[in-house]
Amino acid sequence: xxxxxxxxxxxxxxxxxxxxxxxxxxxxxxxxxxxxxxxxxxxxxxxxxxxxxxxxxxxxxxxxxxxxxxxxxxxxxxxxxxxxxxxxxxxxxxxxxxxxxxxxxxxxxxxxxxxxxxxxxxxxxxxxxxxxxxxx
Numbered sequence: 001x002x003x004x005x006x007x008x009x010x011x012x013x014x015x016x017x018x019x020x021x022x023x024x025x026x027x028x029x030x031x032x033x034x035x036x037x038x039x040x041x042x043x044x045x046x047x048x049x050x051x052x053x054x055x056x057x058x059x060x061x062x063x064x065x066x067x068x069x070x071x072x073x074x075x076x077x078x079x080x081x082x083x084x085x086x087x088x089x090x091x092x093x094x095x096x097x098x099x100x101x102x103x104x105x106x107x108x109x110x111x112x113x114x115x116x117x118x119x120x121x122x123x124x125x126x127x128x129x130x131x132x133x134x135x136x
Contacts, residue, residue, distance in 0.1 A: 002032065003049055006039035006117045013038065017051050020058055035135045039117040041083065042091040048121050050135035057121060059089050066125055074122035083118035091118060 005011035005025060012034055014023035022038060022045065036049025047058040055066040064070060064085055073084045076095060083091045098115040113120040124130050 001035040001049065002028070003036040003038050003047055004028070004034040006037040006120070015047055015049065017049065017056070017058070017063070020047075020061060020063065022047065037117065037120070041118050042093040044091060046091075046117055046121075048117065048124075055125070055131060055134065057085055059085065059091065062089060064089065066131075072122050072125045074116075074119050081116060081118055083122065093118070 001015050001017070002012050003015045003022075005013070010027055010030055011025050012028040012032070013025050015021070015036065015038065028034075036047055038045065038047045040046065041059075044060045045058075049056055049058075051065075053065060057064050057066055057072075066072065066085075070086050071084070072086075073082075075082045075084075079095050080092050081095055083089075083093075096112075096115040099112055113123050124134050
């Protein structure tokens with residue numbers, strides 16, 4: 001499946017959910033259908049994608065189905081973001097520097113989740129309609 005780079009527009013890679021292999025990045029047309037996003041959080045590769053059984057997240061080697069029983073929480077603690085997935089995965093990483101001037105950004109509809117894959121994942125899952133529409 002093709003997943004888009006979270007931090008750089010127009011970049012994508014092939015992802016094999018069975019093995020976790022993420023192919024080399026390549027340039028893709030902005031209109032190309034993708035089935036998820038990938039990026040780095042706290043030094044771990046993260047792939048947020050739609051598998052055959054619904055939304056999933058792969059953090060390093062751990063792949064988790066994101067169903068109603070899986071709690072996902074994003075918090076800001078001091079100058080760190082904390083993303084918790086279920087009861088076993090916790091990622092701590094610095095608050096994105098882009099957040100500091102966000103209130104003065106003139107870009108239409110810009111939001112903190114545009115700069116933080118962890119916040120993006122938590123926001124998608126917090127909205128049932130958005131989660132149902134994502135990566136279809």
